[in-house]
Amino acid sequence: GAVVSQHPSWVICKSGTSVKIECRSLDFQATTMFWYRQFPKQSLMLMATSNEGSKATYEQGVEKDKFLINHASLTLSTLTVTSAHPEDSSFYICSGSSSDTQYFGPGTRLTVL
């Protein structure tokens, strides 16, 4: 299957700082990438749909000014968690689509102290 990488795999930061997460499709071009968040023992919740060269589409309840998404190329999308707070601590996963199938990155575990 297609390969998607994420960086960093884990990050610990202080409250109030910003954290940037990169998502790359390594062997295919992803016109659309998705960003999910997963809290412990819960399912993946879609945060936003990232389209190359255009603004992201955010799901209801997700603050676009807090979770900045940039999809500058067909192989790279970034999510920046601005002014992170402890309640933002979660597992953030991106995915890229190829032929109607989503392939997930390994996830980034964010802990905000």
Add this chain to the structure above:
Amino acid sequence: RKEVEQDPGPFNVPEGATVAFNCTYSNSASQSFFWYRQDCRKEPKLLMSVYSSGNEDGRFTAQLNRASQYISLLIRDSKLSDSATYLCVVNPFGGGYQKVTFGTGTKLQVIP
């Protein structure tokens, strides 16, 4: 009613057992269906797509019942390595529209 519903389990089964999970979806126009597997603290990995005619991949069989709006996953001869959470994923539109909805997952624990 949730868009995609699964029994969260856990299903505790002995090695070698056969186990089946069901997943119901609310949008009758849904086009594409998938089963993903997620290990603890890892990302979901595609297990198999679910086709209208049903499909089999080794010990795994997936079925789709459009009339009753559910999909199923059957695992035969369970292995310890099958222990994971199995996520039901539904794409309501298909045809290149790729936003999907995840079920909450069914946890399987295979016991020696």
